[in-house]
Amino acid sequence: MTQTIKARVLVTPRREVLDPQGDAVRLGLHSMGYDEVADVRVGRYVELSLTGSRADARDRVREMCERLLANGVIEDFSFTLDEAL
Helix, strand or coil, X not given: CCEEEEEEEEEEECCCCCCHHHHHHHHHHXXXXXCCCCCCCCCEEEEEEEEECHHHHHHHHHXXXXXXXXXXXXXXXXXXXXXXX
């Protein structure tokens, strides 16, 4: 069954990779008095609209992440699929 599906992709640096942008945000928050912030990781959010079946969309989004949206050497990704309104 063909439907419109919204994919929400989150790409983040792997835990073992340094995140200078996250460190800068953490230090900025500390300078503003938010000392309870122990760690910050800064990533990317990508939203895609696709047509097709849910199963096909899951496979295609995973492929898009592996081939273009995330650098598999230094980044992890996760995604969710929802029916578009």
